[in-house]
Amino acid sequence: MSSRTLSDLAVPRHGWAQALVTVLGGLIGMGLVAALGLCAAGATDLPDGSFPRVLAATVVTAVGGSVDLSGDASGLAGAEGGLTVMPLSVTLTGALFIGWSFLRPLRHRAVAGASELAGWAARIAALWLIALLCLAFAARHTFEISLGEGALGDLGDLFGVSPEVGFAADVPLTLLVGLLWLVGVLVLALLVSRGAPLPGRLLRFQSAVRPAAHAMLQLLLASVVIGAVIALAVAATRGRPAETFAVLLLGLPNVAWLALTIGLGATWDGRVEGSFALPVPHALDEVLRTEDVSALNLSTLAGHDGRVWWLLVADAVLLLAVAFVMAALSPARVRAWQHAVHLAVALALTVLMICLVGRISARLGLSVLGIGDLDTGLSGQVLLKPRLPVALGLALLWGLVAGFAGALLAQRTRRRSRSDRLPGG
Template identity: 80%
Template sequence: MSARTSSGPAVSRHGWAQALVTVLGALAAMGAVAALGLWAAGATDLPGDAFPQVVAATVVTAVGGTVKLSGDAGGLAGTEGGLAVIPLSVTLTGALVIGWGFLRPPRHHAVAGAPELGGWAARIAALWLLALLGLALAARHTFEISLGDGPLGDLGDLFGFRPVVGFAADVPLTVLIGLVWLAGVLLVSLMVSRGAPLPGGLLGFQASVRPAALAMVRLLLASVVIALVVALFVAATRGHPVETFAVMLLGLPNVAWLALTVGLGATWDGRVEGPFGLPMPQVLDEVLRTPDVSELNLGTLVEHDGGRWWWLLVADAVLLLTVAFVMAALSPPSVRIWQHAVRMGVALALTVLMICLMVRISARIGLSVLGIGDPGEGLSGEVLLKPRLWSALGLALLWGLAAGFTGASVAHATRRRRGGTGH
């Protein structure tokens, strides 16, 4: 890279190669995490050499793409299914790689022109579009289902049924949502990086938005790190290490960010039925495995498994106060305490909104022959998990206001004691 004021010429000469490295690096990292997680989950045993297609489907869903389930069991049989779940470990891996690659070329420049940043983002987007098309076309497969030795198996043998189920990515929707996901990753990267250059007209944004955005990213990453430590402890002390590693590699942020909202007092409605289940901790599956939709919150966790779950409340309070203090310390001294509180409240509410949209789960599959087998026979099941959105957002706003006010007060008092007037 040249050391001149604008990196435009250098990016123009080398932008496509750097964009290709960024996109391929993200795909390789996401594919590796997905493959290892699926291997730990036993997906290598799927029939028909379907493992590569399942890996592709996992990466597709990680960027918000849609994978549709389908089935064919003949005229006297019925199949139904649906799947909506995001493997956020894969998502987070891709976001970190793309964000790093996007910010690296212009990192030595204090100010970047809008055409420069726009051109650099467009190169990445063009290559990402091609990658999405390839992934969506590869994410399709069909499986033949064994009906077993019970009544379903007897009926299948009698009538010659060979039920098959399959999955296929919705190509147009996957491309559209995948591009929106990329735009979000690039925007958040600019928002949180203190070293990233901005066009001159957006420099005011640096002082007002970046500290809050950075605080929220640190909050999310810190919760994932804590969940990782807990997961490693569980794997080392309570057995089932392979299953635990499968959850870590596919859905650790799902668990961590769900716990973050529960610690804030949010309630999730859910149900677990059939052979499916929710990831660790096992208490989540136990609370929701009921005939009807159940509540998942601090109260039901404590009622079901003792008072140790109150530590979620304590952990959230410590994390929020810490990031609020750091946010205030990184902001200009001219920012008032009430402004910190408002910014923290809004930022936390937006973060919880993102969590609610990404962590929710809806999975359903059913198979019946002449009305037999749904539910029963281990071939049907459902997992549902959805937030009570407005109460979660209201609680996040209140927590953010309180933590922002307290953290800013401590930061201002510390700054006065040190006699500092700068950052």
Template identity: 75%
Template sequence: MGVVATLGLWAAGAADLPDNAFPRVVAATVVTAVGGTIELSGNAGGLAESDAGLTVIPLSVTLAGALVLAAGFLRPLRHRAVAGAGELAGWAVRIAALWLVALLALALAASQTFSLSLRDLGEDALGDLGDLFGISPEVGFTTHIPATLFFGLLWLAGVLVLALLVSRGAPLPGRLLRFQESVRPAAYAMVALLLAYVVLGVVIGLVVAATRGHAAETFAVILLGLPNLAWLALTIGLGATWNGRVDGPFGLPMPQVLDEVLRGREAAELNLGTLAEHDGRVWWLVAVDAVLLLAAAFVMARRSPARIRAWQHSVHMAVALALTVLMICLVGRTSAHYGLSVLGIGDLGGDLGGELFLRPEVWGAIGLALLWGLVTGLLGGLPAKRVRHRGEVPPRVEG
């Protein structure tokens, strides 16, 4: 996770931050990637007022950490048919102990304060006031350690449980074996779906970097927030709506069409309709969703026992996709704001402020996911009846 965060921030230009702040920004990025809480602070003196806040999860860093931790957890358990709950809990506790130590070290390191120049804000009046009264605003960030440790441990537990659900070769306690026929194929299919969108996003990003320039910025997006964009596209292709706004100097590390829709003084809806008004190619998201969801449904059905009926595949796919979309809605929220006022010049929410937020309409997205899951689960499961399922022994032919 540290390597991915370091490379992504370096590509974004964070290595040039003053006061040797780069390592601390890397630590803060890793902390936010696992659900930790970073608190922004500002101090502009008695003659000024400042306000800032940031909520975002760099999901590229999150995904890298999840894949590495899951692989490390499953490696000693491979080639086992059944494992006791105590043994699994023992391995999980060992990993959790090391994880908490590392997370505590990162949380303690993720703290920094920067000094700002009022003239850099582009307002001559503020610059003159700053020189006259000696005003030098400071902004910084610190980590809320208890919340970081709690959510980091919760994130680790989710990763380990999901690893057990997805891996066909991982052992389960005897009492849970009856659930693996319905849960494991669906969980595997959803993880494969999410990774397929990430891979597709990487390919598109590399093409953009090679043909349109801005390679450093593109690699920064790939290494820090590619799943944020790829999984957003998945939900929009389903027909979901996100509400958002971009105001002030904030910019979104995503296609220009999204910034065009969201930039303005009021909140805007982000969906297929609003995006198509700016670029008709957005309708291809529907086709991509249809193809990849059918493929995921086929994979799920093929990994399921042959006795599972078509309507059961449909229900399993609907529930799994709804839970997946809910997860995307929870981790894909973005919010950032800042403001500065000096002697009444400027406004915490006005010209010297900025705001960015992106929030989903959760229940509508889940409802659409259930509908898509029912249809694609049924259609994708039908051709799986004609192929041999995983683990199935072919019938013996009498000579």
């Protein structure tokens, strides 16, 4: 036989062509979801053919990139602001495809060397950085803003003021955070997959890590699916389908995962000011639209809609279900208290991830001759940030209780199944 052994032939080839498919496939999927969501949100009506630029900026923010807002008009008018928000529907689309494509060449393998995994990931990362660089340079545009009628419009005509506001991606920060995002996606893909190969030295950890990581993936996806069903039902019964599909295609996980943490008892601080309109449930918008920063939790939301307490029930059912699945997939030698610890740590890390990617900070203000912020239809502020220590503490507590209960339920199911297989059982 030739110098290529049978073991060599069994190793899947994952070179530059496969890496290119992974990167392009992920970006095309993200771009398609973002484009449909922006169309539903009315972004096709933006002037000066700016839709492709806005689309590029949306994909940039979906991987954690930063977009700065600014503008001026010969020193007589100015605009300033910033945008920190991740459209998580777009993010989730890219993460799922890239994670699947990263693991696909490694299927049917029990073990993979660390150098092999690092080389495969490095090819994807190199092409990913090139693609991000192109997107970051494309994500910039300037709009001219009308001052409207009245005194401000007269001032603008008198001084020849034509205020402009523009956005531009922060290229270095986008490359850095985008690379960290990709590394996180690839690492998580290895953790949540039940069959992906690992280096030999890490195999002893997979029984403790992978069932819990897989359970958290199920929890996150289940909450998104439930949110989608509720959103479609609302669209069918109450109308405004375009707005609903904009939320589905741009920010469904933002709302669903926020609701997941609130159901656990977490509190978020938030505020909506000015003309920013949030396509979110009415109770949430009412709590946030106040003169000062508001506490967003089960209690404050229930003051506007008592059905919010069902979030508590939904979280309890979902956590018990994923805890049972986690215990059922784990080796029988793992004890109930170990399941509880594994789930507690996994849930705390998951809540930490939600708190980091679910933050929102957006502000845009326009001034003319020192008179600002003007009501031009764009000015306003949105703020949403979690109370992190409390959220993590509650996640640990929920994980311990649900993990222990799920383990006991799985053990009882195993014993019943074993007794049914015994003769005369």
